Amino acid sequence: MRKILLLLILLGFQKSISQELFVVTDPASNIPTNSLAINTMQLLFKEKFEQGYNYHIMPEVTYGLNKSLMFRASAFVSNRNTSLVTEGGSIFAKYRFFSSDDLNSHFRLAAFGRYSFNNSDIHQDQIEIMGHNSGLETGIVATKLIKKIAISSSVSFEKAMDNSSKNPFPDSLGNNATNYTLSFGKLMYPKKYTSFKQTNINFMVEFVGQSINENGKSYLDVVPAIQFIINSQARIDLAYRQELVSSMLRTAPNGVYFNLYYTFFNITK
Amino acid sequence: MKKVSKYFTLLAFALISLSNANAQISKAEIRATGLTCSMCSNAINKQLKALPEVAHVETDLNTNTFTVTLNENTTISPSTFKQSVEKAGFFIGTLVITSKSSLVKNEKYIVVDAKTIDSEEVTFQVLDKGYVTDKEYKKLSKSLKKVETYRANKEDDFHIKILN
Numbered sequence: 001m002r003k004i005l006l007l008l009i010l011l012g013f014q015k016s017i018s019q020e021l022f023v024v025t026d027p028a029s030n031i032p033t034n035s036l037a038i039n040t041m042q043l044l045f046k047e048k049f050e051q052g053y054n055y056h057i058m059p060e061v062t063y064g065l066n067k068s069l070m071f072r073a074s075a076f077v078s079n080r081n082t083s084l085v086t087e088g089g090s091i092f093a094k095y096r097f098f099s100s101d102d103l104n105s106h107f108r109l110a111a112f113g114r115y116s117f118n119n120s121d122i123h124q125d126q127i128e129i130m131g132h133n134s135g136l137e138t139g140i141v142a143t144k145l146i147k148k149i150a151i152s153s154s155v156s157f158e159k160a161m162d163n164s165s166k167n168p169f170p171d172s173l174g175n176n177a178t179n180y181t182l183s184f185g186k187l188m189y190p191k192k193y194t195s196f197k198q199t200n201i202n203f204m205v206e207f208v209g210q211s212i213n214e215n216g217k218s219y220l221d222v223v224p225a226i227q228f229i230i231n232s233q234a235r236i237d238l239a240y241r242q243e244l245v246s247s248m249l250r251t252a253p254n255g256v257y258f259n260l261y262y263t264f265f266n267i268t269k
Numbered sequence: 270m271k272k273v274s275k276y277f278t279l280l281a282f283a284l285i286s287l288s289n290a291n292a293q294i295s296k297a298e299i300r301a302t303g304l305t306c307s308m309c310s311n312a313i314n315k316q317l318k319a320l321p322e323v324a325h326v327e328t329d330l331n332t333n334t335f336t337v338t339l340n341e342n343t344t345i346s347p348s349t350f351k352q353s354v355e356k357a358g359f360f361i362g363t364l365v366i367t368s369k370s371s372l373v374k375n376e377k378y379i380v381v382d383a384k385t386i387d388s389e390e391v392t393f394q395v396l397d398k399g400y401v402t403d404k405e406y407k408k409l410s411k412s413l414k415k416v417e418t419y420r421a422n423k424e425d426d427f428h429i430k431i432l433n
Contacts, residue, residue, distance in 0.1 A: 096358075232307045
């Protein structure tokens with residue numbers, strides 16, 4: 001497994017990477033001022049201890065308030081309890097506080113925070129406030145773009161709370177964690193741009209890890225993804241998440257992501 | 270009453286001179302920094318097109334150069350281009366403006382290369398912070414260290430290099 005990981009990292013560096021519109025992490029850049037993006041992220045993850053699949057759908061709305069600050073609201077719908085139920089929602093804000101840009105390159109830093117609520121049952125060690133736990137997350141992200149390659153890394157602190165009074169957070173589990181991510185993206189096509197209508201293809205590899213602070217239980221996943229950018233306005237992301245190493249209880253670690261994304265530029269004059 | 274009308278006259282003069290100062294820009298060529306993706310370029314493209322003064326925008330996606338043609342008899346300041354690019358999440362690397370030469374005779378425009386302009390039209394590059402790359406700004410700060418207004422970095426002063 002370690003060899004595969006090393007190989008993937010090497011591949012990532014060698015091929016050098018465009019784009020930073022990652023699937024499971026956010027870059028330090030924000031969406032444009034006064035733009036509204038809507039997307040629906042769908043997840044289909046295989047249950048580890050029972051038959052079947054865990055399906056989640058997350059509709060999201062993102063708004064760029066100014067050049068430095070953006071907001072996002074998400075809703076969490078899943079079939080954990082046999083039928084499709086809305087289990088919670090989330091608000092997210094990201095503030096870009098440093099930029100050093102040059103022709104065809106940039107280095108940027110941003111701070112972000114997220115609050116989520118969720119009323120589903122708590123069933124695993126892993127803390128995931130995107131669709132599983134109520135809680136808070138705060139962190140920083142650094143992104144470097146060099147020509148067609150983007151490299152982005154983040155560190156965050158995540159704290160889980162009770163999933164409503166019906167599903168309190170179990171005392172037996174650690175309720176806070178440190179998350180870390182490392183993402184690579186590369187513009188594969190086109191080699192040379194001719195128009196805004198041209199479809200862009202990006203290839204990405206993301207590494208997503210978590211460590212529960214109280215007991216040191218941790219996991220590391222890899223998420224390869226392919227992304228199509230259509231008409232310089234819409235996005236289709238297809239990704240697969242695979243657990244590489246884990247010492248924690250996770251009920252459905254492996255699965256696919258399918259994300260449809262559309263940007264409305266300048267929504268008000 | 271006399272005083273009030275005097276102020277009004279002054280204000281009117283100020284407004285007229287201000288609009289005259291900017292009315293003569295016909296074209297701007299902007300090279301943006303910090304991006305390589307067409308969706309990013311499109312964000313700048315849309316910001317520029319949303320400006321009421323802009324007639325049309327041509328984009329070279331490979332160099333991230335935006336050629337902006339302005340409507341006739343409009344008023345626009347170089348700072349509007351800067352704001353638009355920054356709103357999209359990026360920065361200006363170079364800004365080259367084509368205008369009537371009377372524009373640069375306005376005191377807001379400070380010609381740093383002491384060139385005399387004899388043609389009716391002038392093409393110039395804006396050299397102030399935020400209108401050039403960070404690297405270029407560092408170089409310019411050294412070469413223009415005797416220009417006091419350049420160091421002062423006032424928002425509505427534009428230090429320019431004549432290109433024609």
